[in-house]
Amino acid sequence: MSENKFISKEPLWYVLHTFSGYEAVAKQNLEQVIENGNLQDRIFEIVIPTEDVIEDSKGKRKLVTRKSMPCYILVKMIYGDDIWHTVTHTRGITGFVGPKGRPLPLTEDEIRKMHLEKVEVDFSLAVGDTIEIISGALFGTIGTVIKVDDINQKCRANVNMFDRETPVELKYAEIKKC
Secondary structure, three states: OOOEEEOOOOOOOEEEOOOOOOOOHHHHHHHHHHHOOOOOOOOEEEEEOOEEEEEEEOOOOEEEEEEOOOOOEEEEEEEEEEEEEEEHHHEEEEEOOHHOOOOOOOOOHHHHOOOOOOOOOOOOOOOOOEEEEEEOOOOEEEEEEEEEEEOOOOEEEEEEOOOOEEEEEEEEEEEEEO
């Protein structure tokens, strides 16, 4: 394959391996490389995968955000050999995930499951509507909408958590109307 040859004309999502505990540092270093190298037209987004989980702490349960894929970050970019070299030589990044260190783009199904792309949900939602959470830590929980944000496709809903009504913020892609 010749130098600077593009594998794809469209940006795709790839997985990068990082040193343990250095996900944020690797992301910050890559953002600096993008800025210094003027690569905003090739590397578009960098994500540290996280998930919300319910954790017991001193007898109290609370919702916390933690890394869902430690040692990995996700990057949306237009891949080429020149980018491979630039990214793999960024401090904190050990390489791409794929055969022989060459990147393998995520599938549409993987992208959807990780909520990497904004999914436009086409349904009307109003205060007082009953919803069911269809993904995440609160999967299967029923709630009542208390605030609607159609522009950002989010809502705030009261859900019964630990025998108490608790407000949570949810993306439209994480819910369905009952």
